[in-house]
Amino acid sequence: MQISYNWLKQFIKLDWDSKKTAELLTDLGLEVEGITSFESLKGGLEGVVVGHVLSCEKHPNADKLKLTIVDIGATSPVQIVCGAPNVKEGQKVPVATIGTTLYTPEGEAWVIKKGKIRGEESHGMICAEDELGLGSGHDGILVLDENLRPGTACSEIFAIERDEVFEIGLTPNRADAMSHFGVARDLKAGLKQKEINKELITPSVSNFNVDNRSLKLQVEVEDSKLAPRYCGVTLSNLIVQPSPDWLKNRLKAIGLKPKNNVVDATNYVLHELGQPLHAFDADRIYGKSIIVKTLPSGTKFMTLDGEERELHEEDLMICDAEKPMCIAGIFGGINTGVTEKTTSIFLESAYFDPVSIRKTAKRHGMNTDASFRFERGIDIENVEYALKRAALLIKELAGGEITSDIVDLYPKRLAEHEVFLTFRKTYSLLGQEIPPDTIKSILVSLDIKVKSVTEAGLGLSI
Incomplete structure (x- = not known):
């Protein structure tokens, strides 16, 4: 499981370096197997600076090339041969200096070298946005703000985000830590034992409210054993478009490819709170x-990857009045997914039976971020909260309105699991004695309720 350190710090404000934090996480049972660096733009635009085009003349030996003199903030201006049709005297432009490494869209590195083009020396390259990884345009060079100072690092202008990502070897019994919030909760508890008290910041859903009730859907669960809790709400008048950079960076840091603002919002909340939507x-x-x-x-069903699958009679499906739309808790269908033409959605948040999800995923050879969490057992009490969180985030990103009440089918509320933890057993497992107050403090910081305290142990509710 990948955990972004920048994302983690949204939940718990911490100024430790990543190695120190990784050591504490490992001590807490969340073994950090590695730390990798992430840059929102590969290479971080290192070596790319603002240049001021002092002169621009036709290349003496080529009709389609220009000979430019560019001030890059160095001791003296440099000559650069440029083939872009839009390069002009007076422009501020991004210049990849000699020795700079740039990357192709496929991630292959290439180095800017001093060279001769049609007999004229060229000391760098004036770049288009696709050559820098800032977009797909290649019609001409990227023209920058005229007020920028020559020599300014372009990494400062384009706000490259740098992050460190923990690779955590999560054991099957730690379903509670399958999110950034879950890891932050453990981190808070560990810090407290070091007498470092940090607040655990929880995303607020207090602003959730129904704007109108113009899009109501009928929802029915035929077997509540397979879907003990099923929630949903509609949103309308949405504008589906690419996500903002901050959201793209969060997802890319943990290896996810951004799709659009609505789908990205659901993936964000999944990795934020551990609740698939x-x-x-x-x-x-x-x-x-x-x-x-x-x-x-x-029954035949076409999934989002374009593969036709043959269903088993025990596969739980999300259907409309006519057809199946989604393999519950695992993978969506090709016909009802969100596209750039989508203007209204039904947003689902549910708790599906872990055994059922595991069997279906195995039958179809699928392993998704959603099934990974449902198989291990998510927190059923978080289902509605995560739905509200995702709905508010979608409104923030795509506009629109919440156009129905929340449907919450939860016919048989699951009772909290109660256990009695004996101090003797605890000492035996740990190989040392810990003061009872310390044990209680650790459990409370992990959101485990202490119902009773005796000389023999603690009555707990989870």
């Missing part, structure tokens, strides 16, 4: 009905 294009939900059920063996 799914967004359906509401206009493609036939009959305005959501039915959670199994289908006959042999």
Whole structure:
């Protein structure tokens, strides 16, 4: 599991270096197997500076090339041969200086070297946005703000984000730590034992409210054993478009490819809180009905990856009044996913039976971020909270309105698991005695409720 240190610091303000934090996480049972660096732009634009085009003349030996003299903030200006049609005298431009490493869209490195082009020396390269990884445009060079000072590092202008990512070897029994929030909670508890008290910052959903009730869907769960809790809400008048850079960077840091603001919001909340969500294009939900059920063996279903799958009679599916739309808790269908044409969605947040999800995922050879969490057992009490969090984030990113009440089908509330922890057993497992007050403090900091305290141990509720 990958955990972004910058993201982690959104939950707990910490100024430790990554190695020190990794040591504490490992001591807490969240073994950090490695730390990798992340840059929102590969290479971080190192060696790329602002240049001022002092002169621009036709190349004497080539009709389509220009001979420029550029001030790059060095002792003296440099000559650069440029083939861009839009290069002009007086422009401020990004210049890759000699020795700079740039990267192709495929990630292959290439180094800027001093050279001769049609008999004229060239000491660097004036860059287009695609050559810097800032976009896909290659019609001409990138023209910068005229007020920028020559020699200024372009990394300062484009705010390159740098992060460190922990690779955590998560054991199957640590479902509570399958998110940035879960890891931050453990970190807070560990810091407290070092007499460092830090606040655990929880995303607020207090601003959640229904704007209107113009898009209501009927929701039915046929077997509550397979879906003990199922929540959903609709949002309308959305504008689906690329996500802002901050969100793209969070996802890219942990190895996810950004898609659009709605899908990215659901993935963000999944890795933030550990609760998988799914967004359906509401206009493609036939009959305005959501039915959670199994289908006959042999039913064909096309998943988002374009593969047709043959369903088993025990596979739990999310269906509309006419067709299956999603393999519950695992993978969406190709016909109801969010696209740039989507304007309204049904947003799902649920708790599915871990055994059912595990069997279905194994049958179909699928392992997704959602199934990874459902198989291990998420927190059923977080389902509605995560739904509100995701709905508010989607509104922030895509505009629109919340256009229905939350549907929350939770017919049989799961009782909290109660245990009695004996001090003797604790000492035996640890190989040392810890003061009872310390044990209680650790458990409380992990959101475990202490119901009773006796000389023999603690009555706990989880």
